[in-house]
Amino acid sequence: MTGKSAAMFYFMAGTQPGKETEVLEEIGAEIARCRPGRLSVEELHRCQVRLKAGPAESAADQTRPRTMQAALDVLQGRAAQSLESGYDSLIDAVSLEDLGRVRPRRHLLAERRTQLVVRP
Numbered sequence: 001m002t003g004k005s006a007a008m009f010y011f012m013a014g015t016q017p018g019k020e021t022e023v024l025e026e027i028g029a030e031i032a033r034c035r036p037g038r039l040s041v042e043e044l045h046r047c048q049v050r051l052k053a054g055p056a057e058s059a060a061d062q063t064r065p066r067t068m069q070a071a072l073d074v075l076q077g078r079a080a081q082s083l084e085s086g087y088d089s090l091i092d093a094v095s096l097e098d099l100g101r102v103r104p105r106r107h108l109l110a111e112r113r114t115q116l117v118v119r120p
Helices: 020-034 041-060 063-075 087-092 096-100
Strands: none
Touching: 041 087, 041 096
8 A cells, every 4th residue: 555655565365264373474474574675576566566456456436446545645745636647657666676775673563563354
C-alpha cells in the first residue's frame, strides 16, 4: 500500500483452521529474509506487477476505489486523483537500490507488526 510519504508492507496467506501459527511463523521468516535487502530483481518485478494490477482489478467497481484514492490523496496533501495518471511509471521507477534505503532497524520490526487472523 503506497502513500505520499509512507507505505505499508503486508503479507497475506490462506490456510486451514489450526495452522495459523505455522503460517505466522513462515511470514515472520519471510520478513526476516527481506529485512537485510536480499530481494531479487524478479521479486521486485512481481511486486510492481501486483501493485499496478490492483487498480485495474477493481475497475469493475469504479466508485469505491476512486473515492478511497481521492480521500487518500486529499489526506496526504495532493489533489484528488493525482496518482491516476503516472501511477504505473512511479511504481516502475522503484529499484532494488531504492528498497535498500528502507531502514531495516526502523521498518519491518516484530514489535511494530499488527497480525490479523480471520477464522470461519
